[in-house]
Amino acid sequence: MNPVLAPATSASLIRREVAGLPSYDPGADPTEVAVLSGSGRVIKLSNNESPFGVSPVVAEAVRKALADGVSRYPDPTGRRLTEAIGKSLDVPAERVVLGNGSENILELLCQAVLDPGDLVVTQAPGFSLHETFPRVMGARVQKVPVAAEFGFDADAWRDALAVGPKLVFLANPCNPTGAMLGAGQLDQVVAAVPESALLVLDEAYGEFARPNPEYPDGLEALRALDRPWIVLRTFSKAYGLAGVRVGYGIASDSTLIQALDRVRTPYNVNHPAQEAAIAALGDHAHLADTVRRTALEIARVTERLRDAGLRVVPSATNFLFIDTGRRSERVARELHRAGIIVKAWREPGYETYIRASLSTPGDNDVFVRCLTEICAKDKP
CATH class of the missing domain: 3.90.1150.10 (Aspartate Aminotransferase, domain 1)
Structure with a gap:
């Protein structure tokens, strides 16, 4: 005999992990x-957002992309853009993933990697989506607080990472504080991340910090590691493309990129955005x-x-x-x-x-x- 089920309401259908989340x-x-x-x-x-807008080169690329017509779907692989990014960073295009902003890639990572009950370690104060997306998947989130004067607390990071997280979100520079980790501090975190975890280095604001000689290039710091990692960057901030939404990630291997491709929507970066990003990348x-x-x-x-x-x-x-x-x-x-x-x-x-x-x-x-x-x- 089939059990008698109560009529559904919209509220009763929502997963409890989602019902308890704050709105962005x-x-x-x-x-x-x-x-x-x-x-x-x-x-x-x-x-x-950038108050300085986009360059004339980018504006012309968007104008041409719109003139070419928007009735066709964009390239689902974003091949021209991934190749341009790969060439600029000396990595194969197969290790580059595109997102509708870099936070889209944060979401994809949680969907592809996390099981209910998994542990995620991130910063406090920190970017809200570093906590929200893991909680959507039923994961637990532990935040590592800053030290006095918003300094780096190496002991707190080592203690949190020793517990064995599956995913580690580290933003450098940090949103919302604006503070950055120096090369030695980043090395300490990287060394403490267990080999069973995926390290996600969020460099959404990295272009602003890069002129500082103390700021480490995350890709260079991780490039030689024989373990899973991904560096996230975006065209929304320093490049001024917040309105068209395009971010990217550079991963340790193509296997991780292939997993993200399985969970992302096939046309997550539109055609004008791809063309704008290609133009912006070349306008140094x-x-x-x-x-x-x-x-x-x-x-x-x-x-x-x-x-x-x-x-x-x-x-x-x-x-x-x-x-x-x-x-x-x-x-x-x-x-x-x-x-x-x-x-x-x-x-x-x-x-x-x-x-x-x-x-x-x-x-x-x-x-x-x-x-x-x-x-x-x-x-x-």
Whole structure:
């Protein structure tokens, strides 16, 4: 006799791992902030986008891709782009995977690798999707906290890795703090990762840090290792292609790439995105100019905020992690009234911090003035 089953509801069909997840926080809606502030222009500093746009070479590549027509599916393998990436990094194209942004590859890795109950180790504070995607698969997540002054805690990493995780997410530089690991610190983590684990090195903001002689090139650090690893990079940040969504990963071997290909959607990177990325990869001058201008603004804004008495984590990226000394959500709401959007950090232990990406010098001056005024009048 078949059992009598209760009628399903939408809520009853949802897996418990999914039901307990927080929604991704993209920051406030610019349209709503514009209405709230009464301003015709909103300064959006919540998503670490480039204020310098794309190069004319990239704009022309997108224009041509659209003119060629978008009624056909893109190349599902992205062969021209993977070959261009492989050539630029001296790796076979068969060891390159493309994603709809690098976070798409984070998702694919969790789908391909994790079983329920597996352990994942990552950073705290950290990128929310390094925790969310493993939890979707029923995995456990252990976060390694930073040391004092957001420094690297080698002992904490060794202890966490000794437990035997299956997947390790390490971002360098780190989102949201902007801090980076030096070569020796990265080597310590790599040496402590058990051979039974997959090491995922997330270098979404690596282009901003690369001029620093202390910053290690993750691909070079891992290239000779005879064990599974993957380095993730993106065109969304320093290259300014956030709107077309294209990231990539370079893996230790083609077997891992083949597994990711089995779980990804076959057309996950559209044709204009592929063409834009190929053009951006070849425009070294625009990338260098974006990185240079960003570094100047990071240094200038950091100095002004510190002069105003705010604690700012040293950043090797295009954003700042700022301790406002009061509830970050309240500070963010006050900034919304001024037409400025930042990310209020909600991770336990960091509820007084905001993350603000840098914009043009004029916009940055408005942000500094408004934030310092809010903090001066709103003593905790």
